[in-house]
Amino acid sequence: MAYLVTFHWTWLLASLLLGLAMGWIAVVHRGQGVSKRTARWLAVLAAALVALALARVIPGRPGYWLDLGLIMFALYLAGCAVGSWLRDWALSRDAPAA
Amino acid sequence: MHGLFRWSSKWWPGVIPLVVFWAIAAWTSTPPLESDLAARSTSALKDSVLDKTRIAVAGRDVTFAADAFSEDGRRSAVAAVQAVPGVRQVNDETRLVPEAKPFVWSAERDVVRVTLRGSAPLPASKGRLFEAARAGLGGVEVVDQMNLSRGAPPRFDNVAQLLLDQIGKLKDGKITLSDTKVSLSGMARDLGGREAIAAALKNLPEGFSVAANEIKAPPYIFQAYKDPVAVTLTLTGYVPDNNVHGALATAAGRKFFSEKVVDNLKASVGAPSGFAAAVAPALGALSRLSTGTLVVTDREVKLSGDAFYDAAAAQIRAGLGKDFPQGWQFKAEISVKPAAAPVDATVCQQLFSDLLAKGKIRFESGRASIDPDSAGLLDRLVETALRCPTANIEVAGHTDADGEDAFNQALSEKRAQAVTDYLVKAGLPAGRFTAMGYGSTKPVAGNDTDEGKAQNRRIDFMVRE
Numbered sequence: 001m002a003y004l005v006t007f008h009w010t011w012l013l014a015s016l017l018l019g020l021a022m023g024w025i026a027v028v029h030r031g032q033g034v035s036k037r038t039a040r041w042l043a044v045l046a047a048a049l050v051a052l053a054l055a056r057v058i059p060g061r062p063g064y065w066l067d068l069g070l071i072m073f074a075l076y077l078a079g080c081a082v083g084s085w086l087r088d089w090a091l092s093r094d095a096p097a098a
Numbered sequence: 099m100h101g102l103f104r105w106s107s108k109w110w111p112g113v114i115p116l117v118v119f120w121a122i123a124a125w126t127s128t129p130p131l132e133s134d135l136a137a138r139s140t141s142a143l144k145d146s147v148l149d150k151t152r153i154a155v156a157g158r159d160v161t162f163a164a165d166a167f168s169e170d171g172r173r174s175a176v177a178a179v180q181a182v183p184g185v186r187q188v189n190d191e192t193r194l195v196p197e198a199k200p201f202v203w204s205a206e207r208d209v210v211r212v213t214l215r216g217s218a219p220l221p222a223s224k225g226r227l228f229e230a231a232r233a234g235l236g237g238v239e240v241v242d243q244m245n246l247s248r249g250a251p252p253r254f255d256n257v258a259q260l261l262l263d264q265i266g267k268l269k270d271g272k273i274t275l276s277d278t279k280v281s282l283s284g285m286a287r288d289l290g291g292r293e294a295i296a297a298a299l300k301n302l303p304e305g306f307s308v309a310a311n312e313i314k315a316p317p318y319i320f321q322a323y324k325d326p327v328a329v330t331l332t333l334t335g336y337v338p339d340n341n342v343h344g345a346l347a348t349a350a351g352r353k354f355f356s357e358k359v360v361d362n363l364k365a366s367v368g369a370p371s372g373f374a375a376a377v378a379p380a381l382g383a384l385s386r387l388s389t390g391t392l393v394v395t396d397r398e399v400k401l402s403g404d405a406f407y408d409a410a411a412a413q414i415r416a417g418l419g420k421d422f423p424q425g426w427q428f429k430a431e432i433s434v435k436p437a438a439a440p441v442d443a444t445v446c447q448q449l450f451s452d453l454l455a456k457g458k459i460r461f462e463s464g465r466a467s468i469d470p471d472s473a474g475l476l477d478r479l480v481e482t483a484l485r486c487p488t489a490n491i492e493v494a495g496h497t498d499a500d501g502e503d504a505f506n507q508a509l510s511e512k513r514a515q516a517v518t519d520y521l522v523k524a525g526l527p528a529g530r531f532t533a534m535g536y537g538s539t540k541p542v543a544g545n546d547t548d549e550g551k552a553q554n555r556r557i558d559f560m561v562r563e
Contacts, residue, residue, distance in 0.1 A: 003184035007519060011123040015116060022112030026105045033107030056187055063186065064131070064157030065124045072123070076116050077109070084105040 004071060015072040019079020026080065027087040046073070128157070131184075135160060138182045145176040149195060149221055149246050153179075158186035167220055167248060180224070198247035203258055204274040205231070205265045211239040212265060216274075218258075219250035229259055234266050251278050253303045261414055264298055267291040271313065279309035286315050289336055290367040302318040315368050320394040322350075322384055324357065324403070331384075332360040335394070338369035349378055352471040353385035355457025370397045372423030377419035380428075383414045383472035388435045398427045404435035406481040409525045438485050443561045446486035450559035453478050459517060459557045466512035468520060476517070479559065480524040492532045492560040493518050498551035499538040511535025517557050532562075 005012060023084050034042070052058055132155040139153050139160055149165040162179050166172030172192050180188050201218035212231055218224035224244050224369045231240045250256075254275075261273045261280065268291070271284010280302065286292040292315040301309050320335040331354045343363055350359045359545040373394075380399050384392045390403020401418070405411035411432045441449070459476065460469035468476070483491060495514030498504040514533035522528045543550035 007134070007184070008123065009170060014119055018112055018116055018119070019109075022109050023105065026108040029108045031108065031111075033104075034110055035107075039107060060156035060159050061128060062157070063121075063159065064128065066374070067186075068124055068127075068153075069120045072116060072120050074112075076112065080100060080106065080109045080112065084102065084109075088101055089107075095447060 004067065008068065008071075011068075011072060012075050015075040016079040019076040019081075020083040020086075021079075022076075023080035023083020023085070024087045025083075027084050027091065100560060115413055121348060122522065131158070132156070135184055139179050139185065142178045142182050143175055145386050147171055147220060147222070148175055148177060148192075151494075158184060158516045159189065160185050160187075161189040161191060163191035164193075166192055166247070167195055167246070169194065191484035195246050195248055197249040199249055200277045201247065201254075202274065202276045203244070203254070204272060205262055206272040207238075207268050208270050211241055213241045215243045216245075217247035217250070218244045218390055219246070219248070219254055219438075221246060223258075230259060231265070232324050233263050236263060246360055247310055251305070253305075256303055257306055260298065260301060264295045267295055268313070269316070271369060276309075280306060281310040281312075282308070283310070283312040284314070286313055288366075289316060291315065293367050308369065309452045318366075318369050318373075318393045320363075320373075322381060322392040324354070324384055324387060324390050326389045329357050330360050331357040331361065334362045334367040335364075337363050338367065338373055339365050342374045345374065346377060346381070349471070352460075353382055355475050356497055361542045371424075372397075372426060376426050378423045379418060382408040382470055382473060383418045383430075384412055384423075385471075386477045387432070392437055397425055398429065400429045400431075403433075405432050406435055406477045407437075407484060407524060408434055409523065410434075410477050410480070413501065435476060435481075438481065440487065443486055443489040446482060446489050447483070447559075449482045450479065450491075450561070453482065454557070454559065458555075461513055461516070464509070466509065466516045476520050477524075480526065483521060483526055483530075486561070490530050490532070491563045492534055492559040492562055493521075494560055495533070495535045496540055496542075496556050496558065497538050498554040499541070499545035500551065503537055507535055507537035509535070510537050515558060 047082060049066065053063075053070055056063065058066055135158065136155045139155070139162070143151060147167055149167075151164040152162075154161040160179055160182075162176065164175060166175060172194060176188060176190050176192060179185065193230070198217040201217055203218065204214070206213045207217065212235055214227060214231060218227060224242070224246060227244070228240060228242045228551070257275060257280075261275060264282070265273055267287055269285045269287045271282065274281045280297065280299065286295065292313045295313055296311065298310070302308070318336055320337065321333070325332065331347070331350055334352065337346060343365055346363070347361055349357065349483050355510045376399060377394055380392050380394065380401060383401055384390050384403070386405060387403035388406055390401065393400045399422070405414060411434050414432055415430045418430065420429060453475065457472075457475045459472045461467060462469060493514045495510035495512075495517075497510050499506075511533065512535070514535050518528075518531045518533040521531055536544070538554065541550075541554045542556070543553040545551055545554060
């Protein structure tokens with residue numbers, strides 16, 4: 001893992017920033033969200049992929065690509081969470097003043 | 099927390115560029131990642147002793163194939179690759195090198211090259227043997243056909259090194275090490291090479307032994323050439339040691355009374371047994387030839403040349419082989435020198451005097467038996483006597499003044515008679531010779547010095563018409 005981070009830090013940073021941006025936008029976004037049911041399926045899918053990666057079932061290059069995708073996705077989610085929280089915090093600080 | 103769930107339902111649009119990022123990252127990073135892992139794995143193995151190492155990387159998975167020389171070495175090599183950071187898993191395709199039973203190694207030399215075959219225990223020892231062969235055999239092509247196997251006897255390297263040193267002493271041949279047994283065959287390069295190899299094999303480490311040593315020595319050659327034109331005797335080839343060398347040189351000086359001895363002999367080990375005992379009489383036979391060559395090859399003596407007269411040729415052919423030690427062979431190709439032109443009595447006398455001035459007929463001390471070393475001189479005297487068939491010759495014996503006159507008188511008569519007998523045996527008519535003894539009555543030098551006495555002890559030939 002440490003090796004992947006040092007080897008791919010630019011892509012991982014890009015994923016994190018993308019997540020931050022998406023999280024920032026998501027708080028005030030008016031579009032359609034993912035339904036609860038779909039979100040549950042997506043969570044199951046993600047858990048299954050993580051399980052596959054940890055079990056090292058997929059060999060060779062696809063296995064590596066899966067690892068890479070999961071790490072980028074994890075950092076994206078972390079970025080989203082931080083971004084959303086920051087936006088929310090910024091909004092709530094501005095609201096009383098307004 | 100509730101907010102986070104609410105917001106997260108709207109995070110999905112970012113996944114689309116994320117997937118694009120992911121695709122680009124996967125596309126661009128896979129080959130450099132694989133080559134980086136391959137390089138790291140290779141460097142992790144640099145202290146492992148392996149053969150035929152092959153590393154293939156797919157993604158983060160390493161397929162590692164190699165021949166290891168021990169189970170421990172194999173396991174630790176696999177563990178070293180597994181420990182490389184970034185490697186996800188190792189497909190272990192390593193195996194142990196095959197075990198050779200028996201463990202055979204050989205070095206074979208022919209005219210132009212040395213070929214190393216069989217098994218070596220480790221790549222390092224294989225390389226060392228190859229380098230040692232190249233260094234030790236300066237200039238000879240070395241061909242390495244060794245493969246790697248397990249099961250070498252302990253101290254294999256030392257033994258193989260020792261055997262490689264021996265291959266340098268061979269002209270051609272093969273040295274094989276099978277487990278702990280050494281077999282050798284071939285021909286030594288130099289005289290003494292066989293003995294040197296046998297001596298070196300005594301240094302084999304404990305547990306190793308020589309199963310067969312069939313190294314042959316090159317022929318041991320001694321040659322002597324009597325040249326009547328240059329009046330020389332040329333000795334070439336080998337003698338066993340300086341004592342034999344000295345003895346042969348002295349004997350040659352005595353037997354070849356008029357020739358200059360050119361001594362090109364070299365001392366070398368490897369002489370057949372009985373060498374001195376065979377060469378000395380062979381030189382005596384050569385001294386009786388007008389021109390001739392003596393070649394001693396191992397235990398074969400070959401004498402060719404021209405005798406002075408028929409009876410001498412027959413005597414040499416019949417007599418020489420008898421003096422030889424057991425196991426020696428004798429081949430004679432003796433012809434007879436064409437008779438020289440007859441001369442008159444005066445010239446004959448001159449020829450006798452010249453011959454007897456150059457050499458003296460020797461006898462055993464105080465006795466009348468002719469020393470065999472004088473056979474060459476006597477044959478020359480016979481030849482001269484044959485050239486003046488009408489002359490009558492007085493063979494006169496003289497002694498020095500030591501001892502009783504009566505004894506000296508008798509001795510001089512007996513010695514003169516012995517010489518006459520020799521001449522008659524050679525085929526000359528007995529009636530032409532008169533044996534006379536003069537005791538010490540006709541000295542040619544003073545009897546007060548050893549030198550003078552030696553000059554007085556003599557046989558003279560006087561031509562009487």
